[in-house]
Amino acid sequence: MYEEFVFSTISPSKKGRPPSSVINFSEDLQIPVNSVPRFEMFRGTEGDIVINMNGYSGIRDLGDKIEVKAGTTWKEVLKDYNVEVYGNLDFTVGGTLFFDDPIFGMNEFSSFSNKVEVEAINGSVYHGKYTGGIPVKVIIKKENKNLIWKEWKGNISSLISRIKSWYSNRLPVFRDVSLVKDKEGVRILASYPEAREILVKPFMEGSETSVPFYDKIYSRLYYEGELPFESISLLESALEVAEFAVVRVRRDKVAFSISSMNKIVGLPGVKYSIEDSLFNGCVLCGACVSVCPHGEQRGNNIAFTPLGFYVMQSEGMGSKVANCHLCGNCMSQCPVKLDIVDDLRKFIVPMYKQTNTKLEINELRKNINIVITPISIDLYQYALRALSFLSDKGLDVGLMYLNVNVNSLIKGDPDLDFLNNELAGVTDLITLTPEDHYYLHILKARRVIQIEFLGNMLLKEFPELTKGKSVHIPCLLKNHPSMEHEIGKCSKVFLDKVNGEGTTDKLKADLTLCPLTSISLGIPSILDLALPQLPDLNSIIKQIQENITKSSENTREILDDLTWFDGLDEGLVKDFKEKIIKSSFKNVPQSLLKLIYIYSPILQRNPENYKVIEEIKNAIVK
16 A cells, blocks of 8 residues: 555656556566666656565575675675675665676776676576576675775875876776775775785885775765766866865776765766655665654555655655654654654554553652553553562652643643643653653753663563573664663554554564563563562552551550540540551651552551551551
8 A cells, every 4th residue: 555656666766657467576576568677765667567576685605705685784784704806885786787887896896787697587587697687586606815904095186186097007906996085085995806906006105004995875865976087177166175085096987976965966977866855864785774664554664664754744645654753763863863763753644542541559759750641541551560669679659640632642742831830849751661761861951860771670680580681672662771682563562553554473582571562462572570569558558557457455444544635635645546457557767668558549448547557658658
C-alpha cells in the first residue's frame, strides 16, 4: 500500500509516474520483462514494474573473494572486509555497478565492472563479466597486498597542477589518485601496493604518510559526474565552494562526487545530482528506513517510514502513513539533520486508550518520587518493590501518580501548567518504563527536574544480571549502560497501543528493559530479576494490631484511671492512645511503613486499622 508513490521518485528533486507494481526481490523471483531495479531510494529509473533490491543484502566469504548481494551497501562491506575496489559508503554494490559510479582504484582498474564478476539477469540469468541488466550478486576480490597511503597538501589550483604534471610525462602507477576536500582541508591522496615503492618514487616529493579515506554523501546537495582528464580545471570553482569532494583521476578521465551546502550552478559533466528536494528537505538516502519500527510494523513497507512520509506528504497524504509513536530512531541517522519527529508530530493521531486512570493505592509524595502514569498504571506492584529497594538503599523516595493525557503527551502538547503544579516541590522522577522516561522529558521545558529510568539504575547496581544473556533494548530508551549481547529492536507492543496497527515481531531475548514488553511477550524484565519481592503486608499490619492490643491490655489500669479526666481534658486520653499505636510499629523499618501506607487501600483491613494507617502516614511524612 502506497509504495508505488514512494517508488515514483527518481531523485530527491525529480518525480516520475508511479509504477503499476513494486516487487520486492527474492532469489526465486521470476522477474517480468522490462522491469527496472531500485538499489537505493535516492536514485532510480522510471519504469512500469520496479524490482526493489533494497533489503536484499548479505555477504558470503569465498576465501580470497566475497560474494555480495546487490542491495548491500559499501558501508556494510567495508565494516568486515578489505577489498580491492569499493564505492561511496552510502551506495549499494549493485547500484555502483548499475550506474557505473566512481570507485576507489579507478587509476588502476578504470571501472568497477572491469574488476568483478556477477550473477545478473538480463532476460535470463547469466554469470561472468557484467554486460547489463539487473545485477543480483557481485563477486569482489579481497585486497591481498599491503597498500601504502600518501598525501600532498596545498591549495586547489596547485594540487590540480601537480596532478596534470604527473600524467603529462608518464603514467603514475598508483592504485588510486584522488583530489580530496574535507574538514581537514584539500589534499591529493594516493595509494599503491608496497611492491611498487621504487616505481612511484619520482612522485614522492612533498608527500606525507596518510590513511585510507571513504567517500559518502555529506550534505543535502550532491553532484556526481565525469569529465575528460584535460577538463579537470573546470572543477576548480566547484571545489572551492564544496563542503566535501572527491575527484578520482585516471589518464583519460576524472570522476567527481561533490557534497555542498549551496547549489552549484553550471557544473559540467554531471550525471546524477541531489539538488532542491521536493520532499521537505529529505534527500531519500534511506538511512531512516532500516531503523524505523513503524515501517517494520507494516511489513517492512517503506511508505510507513520517515522517507515514505516525506514522499507521501508531497502527494498531500502524509497523515495516511505518519501514525507512529515518535521514537526518534530516525533522527540520529538523518545526514541532513531534519527534525523528523517534529514534522511527523503535525500529522500523527495517537489512539492510546486510557481505560484505567484511577490509581488504586495511596500516593506518598517526596522530593524524589517513583512516578506512575496511565502508561504504567498497571505496574504499581513494581513501583512498590522499587520503593522498598531504594528505601533500603537509604534514598528517601516517595510515589506519585501523574494523570496525564497520554495522547497529548505523545504529541508533545500535554497540559504543562497542570503538570507543573502537580510537580511542585519535586526534584527527581524515577520512571518504571522507557515510555514514561522518553515522553516525560518534555517537563524539562518548564522546570529543572531530573528524570531517571529505573531499569538503568538497576543495570548499574546489578551488571551481573545480564552476563551471558541477550538483552532487549527498547527503541524509546536512548541511553543505557552497555552490555555484552544487546538486541536494539522495537517490540511494537507500545507502538500497537498507540496506533492499533498490530505487532509483527516475535522478539527473542533472554531479558528486556521494557516492562510492557515483558508482560505482553513473556520475556523477563530487569525489574523482575533485580527488585525484591513484596513482604506479606497483611501479616505485618496484623502484627502491629496485635502489638496495640497487647499494649492496651498492659496499660488498661492507666486507661481506666484516665477516665476520671473525661470532660476535663479530652486530649489526654487521645495522646496516650496515639503513643500506644506509635510504639506498636517503632521497630518496623521505614521502608515497610511506606509500603503499608501506600498499599493500604487494598489491604485486608478492619475499622481499627484506619487509625494505625493514619499514624503510620504521620510517621513517614515526618
